[in-house]
Amino acid sequence: MASTADGRATAAAVRTPWPASRVFSVVWALLSALSAVWALATPISGSPDEPAHIVRAASVVRGELVGTPSADGHVVTVPRYIADTQRETCFAFHPRVTANCPVADHGDPGALTSGTTTAGLYNPLYYYAVGWPSLLFSTDAGIYAMRIVSGILSSLFAALALLVLWRRDPSPFLVLGFAVAVTPLTLFLNGSVNPNGLEATATLAVFAGVLSIVRGGADVPLGPAAAVVAAAGFVAVNARGLSPLWVLLAVVLPLVLLDRRALWSLLRRRAVLIAAAVVAAGTIAALAWTLGSNSLLNAVDHPESTPQRFAGVGTNFFSGFFITMERTVEYAHGVIGLFGWLDTPAPPEVFFVWTALIGALLLAAFSLLRSRALLLAVLLLASFVLLPPLVQGVYITGGGVIWQGRYVLPLFLCLIVGLAVLLGGRVPFTPEAAPWRRLSWIVVVALAVAQFYAFENTLRRYSVGDGGSLKAFLLGSPPWAPPGGNLVLLVLFAALVAAGAWLALRSVLRVRHDTPTPLVAAGA
Template identity: 45%
Template sequence: MTFIAPRPARARWGVFAGAWIALALLASAWAIASPISSGPDEPAHLIKAASVVRGELVGPQGSYGNEVTVPNYVSWSNAQTCFVFNPEVPANCAPPLVGDPGELVTGTTTAGYYNPIYYAMVGWPTLVFSNEVGIYAMRIVSAILSSAILALAFMLVSTWRRPTIPLIGLTVAITPMVIYVNGLVNPSSFEISGTIAAFVAMLTIVTQADERLLRERATILVVVSVLAANTRTISPLWIALAILVPLFLLSWRELGRLLRHRVVLVSAAIIAVGAAFALAWTPISSRLATEATGGAPATTVITTVFPDVGQSPFFGFVKMITLTFTNGADMIGNFGWMDTPVPATTIVIWTILLGGILLAGFTLLRGRRALVGVILLLLAVFLPALIQAAFITSGGFIWQGRYGLPIFVMLIIGVAALVGLSLEEQPLRAAGLTRLVLVVLLGFIAGQGYGFLKALRRNVIGSDTSWKQLITDPAWIPPGGIAVPLALFAAGLAVLAVVALRIHSADRRALVVRQEEHRGSAARTV
């Protein structure tokens, strides 16, 4: 294997900066183009975030959720969902706020028991703004932070010996749904982006051994793993898989050599402590809620009744398996409260890209790499079904497509990365790789762009109206006008394409040099 010196720190962190800017622009465009309360369960997350930064981590249990003290304009988000599940209704139907926007009132959130770490990081704009600007500011803060986490994956991939194929997998894994969630106040943004970064970091540590970069990579792994694990109840499972599955690529001797590094052991210990806190938060939150009632009688809780409550685990498992392709389409993109699916064109583009990666994996992977590819595929197909099967009898059918994104993105990135490793020493043509990158980027831009435009139309004028009316007669106008989110999204796509091409160009130059050396060696042999 040809030794390649690591990219200089300035170069690889330049990749991070460029990717961060691009992804933040894309997520911020979604943050502005999405009406208040249009994200899945977003009112609950808005109220939770505003209460956490005011020191109220849980709040007493009320009939419809935990009762907490928040600004009136944040609590009012519960009343601004008139367009939810009505795709033909634009967002201007939302009623105006009643009362003083900045007045502190009692709000109700169904996210009261959620881990507070994400909310503490994004809720602080409500301490600065006293009107709905605070909601959009929270979204943009979440967009910037989750985009920074995701950008770390691009930086890590740029340090690979042959980064082009892994880069393609990373790009395809960032479906429209990933960027959309990053532009909302929703802990899934940290969960999905953090799982991507943790998995890429672990793959990098395992397959791109370099002691000079080990501390940096381990630090990234620790930060993103702890943040992602402390988002949703199931998040520690995704992080555990992101860390453990790549280890199957190592022999026992290689694993022992890795574990002899002090930085590896310290990192593992910190991640374990972070995951332990995440697991402990559920009983902690229940105790805090009880203490907040001050010994008052228990409140009758009015809960949402999900379908199929009482059904057997086998029923839940089979139902999930039958919905595999439906959930797959939702992971590509189903915006709003799952009432605005991406257009069929976007589904087709991503299906072709995903199919190409999986077909390459099936054709090229052997040995340990094939084993890891099979493990990822089986987990992506069956693990969500097993989770839903375990919950359906007592809680009903609750699964939504985006819940499976963490394992879905690991499958895409993992197979592509393993294919890239299998092709490292193959005589690939530089021009062919460049064409492949360009095709993927064009598909990415077309699919993302069309999905964004369709969702914007749905919010502004409703889904059953003409495209012309989006410009000539908008019913709901996002902050700054329609041109602002469009410009941000276009700029984000352009910058991300430049970042990807720069990563590939470095790989292309190395490949050309290697081919010239090979031809020179062959000529000398003759």
């Protein structure tokens, strides 16, 4: 009798899915808050190449788009506290060194002075978007504000991606897949002054929008999804030098779900044509900047204008390809949790959780998907695995080995979310069934604990050094502490992660998914 009563109570709790507008606002707010805590917990200059990006952002919003080439990068004029970020990297590549770098006091931190940046030729769009807080502050508060703005923008596009997919089909698999896609590295990059985070989430929004359009029928309104594709596509292609390649894949790959007649019908719809025109215009602008500035090959053509040197210069294409290919698993760690200047990996348990869940998702996809859905899954995985070796092979002869795992984060997000959507269209989900409830709890709780552990471990490394005293970290006077202190940020992050876990479970267990939505509507 007890089990029957429990079943009735569980079935009663299964209600209609939350409105898409509520999902969007909650996810945007939650991801922005988590990114902001990462922004506060990371010391100034504590993410890859962040000093170069900080100086670039502050110079761009002051009207200096390029600066003057020099052996240390492009020389620009910025406030002194911005220029000093280049000297606040004593802990980089030294895990046992804390982040309290001694920087000499040169007077007014807001006074304008010369600074250098190795990002002086990068597309200015991202730097316009995040650099304006440096006009309002004359202390390090301006840098933290730039990080928070970057996190809000990056989280906006992640929330838009979930919004368009949720409007089309509020599948429990979508929620779980999205939770797997938002790795600790994603939140860390969102909370840094670095275009990598915005590039990744905006590319995901493009992919999600196109996937939603493709999976809709002939009578389904395309306006909202097309608007997301247009806005996200314009931003994404102008984020970094390789961004047009990722956006091209995000647009083209979902089209394999359509046959020739359905594709032709879709390409004649007004909303699709407008979105395509906007993305094309953004792509032309991005390519014009990249080719005009020679930002991708400047270090090759003008090595005297940059201090960066990389091993492998002169090596042939095939060596570059196989060097990168054999390090695929190592590079894959870079989309999960390599923090700092790639010198602070997440604990092994964090990698285990994400590796297990990604492996389970891949296994389920390649076991259960059929026909065009299986083809899309294969293409997504092949792009994630093969494009890094191809790009590195092309670049290695002139520029050496430059690849980092975080560079392929856009394709990782598309892969994980794409597989979750495809599985949601294939597998029925009944939340009152004990196995599904148990699976949901295991996945969500494991991800929540791993998120917190990655955050705590990274903050502890900055504060007391790798292997430092836990007592000093939590209750003592550590050599370095973030604004608000270690304990406050740990409690805040734990509360946000717990809230996210609760919301994820509520949304997953709220929807019965007995009849999966067809991957492509019959009228497409």
